[in-house]
Amino acid sequence: MPSDHVDVLIIGAGLSGIGAACHLRRDCPDKTYAVLEARDAIGGTWDLFRYPGIRSDSDMFTLGYSFRPWTDATAIADGAAIREYVRDTAREYDVQRHIRFSHRVTRAEWDSGTARWTVHAERTDTAETVVLTCSFLFACTGYYRYDEGYTPTLPGVDAYAGRLVHPQHWPDDLDHTGQRVVVIGSGATAVTLVPALAQRAAHVTMLQRSPTYVIALPSRDRLAGALRRRLPANAAYSVVRWKNVLLSTVNFQLSRRAPALVKRLLRRGAKRQLPVGYDVDRHFSPRYDPWDQRLCVVPDGDLFTAVRQGRASVVTDTIDAFTAHGVRLASGDELSADIVVTATGLNLLALGGLTLRVDGVDVDLPETVAYKGMMLSGVPNFALTLGYTNASWTLKADLVAGYVCRLLRHLDRTGQQVVTPLPPPDARRVPLIDLRSGYVLRSVDALPRQGERAPWRLYQNYARDVLLMRHGRLTDEGVRFTRRTRQGRSTDRAEV
Numbered sequence: 001m002p003s004d005h006v007d008v009l010i011i012g013a014g015l016s017g018i019g020a021a022c023h024l025r026r027d028c029p030d031k032t033y034a035v036l037e038a039r040d041a042i043g044g045t046w047d048l049f050r051y052p053g054i055r056s057d058s059d060m061f062t063l064g065y066s067f068r069p070w071t072d073a074t075a076i077a078d079g080a081a082i083r084e085y086v087r088d089t090a091r092e093y094d095v096q097r098h099i100r101f102s103h104r105v106t107r108a109e110w111d112s113g114t115a116r117w118t119v120h121a122e123r124t125d126t127a128e129t130v131v132l133t134c135s136f137l138f139a140c141t142g143y144y145r146y147d148e149g150y151t152p153t154l155p156g157v158d159a160y161a162g163r164l165v166h167p168q169h170w171p172d173d174l175d176h177t178g179q180r181v182v183v184i185g186s187g188a189t190a191v192t193l194v195p196a197l198a199q200r201a202a203h204v205t206m207l208q209r210s211p212t213y214v215i216a217l218p219s220r221d222r223l224a225g226a227l228r229r230r231l232p233a234n235a236a237y238s239v240v241r242w243k244n245v246l247l248s249t250v251n252f253q254l255s256r257r258a259p260a261l262v263k264r265l266l267r268r269g270a271k272r273q274l275p276v277g278y279d280v281d282r283h284f285s286p287r288y289d290p291w292d293q294r295l296c297v298v299p300d301g302d303l304f305t306a307v308r309q310g311r312a313s314v315v316t317d318t319i320d321a322f323t324a325h326g327v328r329l330a331s332g333d334e335l336s337a338d339i340v341v342t343a344t345g346l347n348l349l350a351l352g353g354l355t356l357r358v359d360g361v362d363v364d365l366p367e368t369v370a371y372k373g374m375m376l377s378g379v380p381n382f383a384l385t386l387g388y389t390n391a392s393w394t395l396k397a398d399l400v401a402g403y404v405c406r407l408l409r410h411l412d413r414t415g416q417q418v419v420t421p422l423p424p425p426d427a428r429r430v431p432l433i434d435l436r437s438g439y440v441l442r443s444v445d446a447l448p449r450q451g452e453r454a455p456w457r458l459y460q461n462y463a464r465d466v467l468l469m470r471h472g473r474l475t476d477e478g479v480r481f482t483r484r485t486r487q488g489r490s491t492d493r494a495e496v
């Protein structure tokens with residue numbers, strides 16, 4: 001289909017891709033667009049992950065879209081509810097008929113002469129190759145590999161006779177009723193799985209090498225419940241959203257400025273929920289500062305409840321080797337397990353694995369510098385969505401999609417076709433993702449970088465980004481707007 005051309009091609013039909021399509025529909029109704037999705041379903045993360053208890057760990061008033069209220073008082077929603085919310089949004093905005101499922105985008109080539117991307121996709125159902133062109137390419141591909149979760153080397157695992165499961169590929173037929181389960185890991189997935197499995201398992205042990213900060217928050221938002229009865233849905237949503245943005249910003253800033261105080265508060269919160277005499281320092285007091293890695297939220301303290309009731313326990317130790325019946329630890333203790341779950345994380349993947357070429361030259365991602373956290377230096381008419389790490393993903397996804405619409409309207413208004421970010425004048429670079437979690441450290445070198453100052457740097461601060469992205473200037477030192485040329489390159493006539 002070489003003649004297939006759209007103004008905007010969105011890659012990915014997850015939370016971000018559906019949101020991007022809705023923004024286009026609202027802000028640029030004249031633009032044609034398509035969404036290419038590798039899988040056969042809408043929802044991305046919220047469709048892929050099916051482990052017991054799967055839920056958000058940030059509140060739905062900020063994980064929901066700015067333009068479509070989350071109307072339930074449940075702040076922490078389960079995976080199915082989030083999936084439905086994304087699907088309903090797609091239906092409401094008539095996005096569905098623009099999605100081409102089972103299309104995995106493999107490469108995209110930009111030609112400055114025509115000011116177009118030529119995009120190659122493989123059909124995952126028929127193995128056909130499909131070629132489309134577009135004027136603007138918008139990658140909403142998430143940040144990790146879908147085909148394989150991360151599993152570290154597990155010494156002697158072949159000797160283990162029980163079931164070994166990764167949460168990213170939860171088997172439909174796995175029944176954990178009455179079973180002894182060991183969950184390896186201490187991140188968001190592990191703290192979600194442990195209380196959920198503990199409802200039916202004989203016992204669940206969370207085996208962690210080192211602790212994570214765990215904070216109990218109410219699963220329902222009292223303010224949301226009260227406002228819903230008094231205000232229209234949009235107004236109530238907006239108030240609760242900003243309240244939560246404010247709380248998470250204060251939490252993050254306080255953690256950065258007074259880490260010792262926040263550490264003490266988190267320790268005290270955990271201690272209050274655990275049995276008297278429990279070794280809080282060993283199991284719930286990490287060595288790193290709060291927000292060097294993501295904080296784990298447990299709704300209504302469900303993890304602590306399971307520990308208190310003896311249905312679950314936490315062991316902080318390292319694995320010496322697997323045995324036929326479980327795991328032997330460095331301390332010499334042995335954990336018997338019918339099921340071992342490796343909640344050991346994700347494999348980061350930039351741009352869903354697609355490669356970019358600009359005028360015949362391959363784009364080397366680590367050599368590029370992110371502009372406003374959403375475009376790449378030297379790559380024209382291209383944006384990507386990477387959500388916040390210290391707040392809900394969607395807050396940033398909404399800002400990025402809104403900004404793309406602003407850019408498209410600006411190009412039309414000024415009779416130009418091409419917008420290209422420039423690299424910062426100095427050579428200093430910082431990582432694009434400012435977290436010290438294992439999954440980030442393993443892959444950060446393969447990702448684009450940021451500069452040290454705006455507009456090449458985002459500060460993980462939503463209020464600041466609202467000013468920059470919704471109300472800030474489109475034209476600045478970090479970007480060049482040009483016209484298409486017939487000769488094969490865009491002109492250097494900058495519109496500033």
Ligand SMILES: Cc1cc2nc3c(=O)[nH]c(=O)nc-3n(C[C@H](O)[C@H](O)[C@H](O)COP(=O)(O)OP(=O)(O)OC[C@H]3O[C@@H](n4cnc5c(N)ncnc54)[C@H](O)[C@@H]3O)c2cc1C
Pocket residue numbers: 011012013014015016017036037038039043044045046049055056057058063103104105106140141142143144146189351352353354385387391392393394
């Ligand atoms: C278990 C889990 C829990 C999480 N909980 C939270 C939370 O509580 N709060 C929060 O803010 N964030 C959370 N996150 C982060 C989460 O990924 C985001 O909330 C959000 O779902 C990301 O949406 P997305 O659309 O950008 O990416 P994804 O959900 O990853 O969707 C990307 C889509 O793009 C498609 N795709 C990828 N590559 C290609 C390609 N080459 N061609 C075609 N299609 C492609 C994929 O198939 C997928 O459908 C969580 C992540 C995980 C894994």
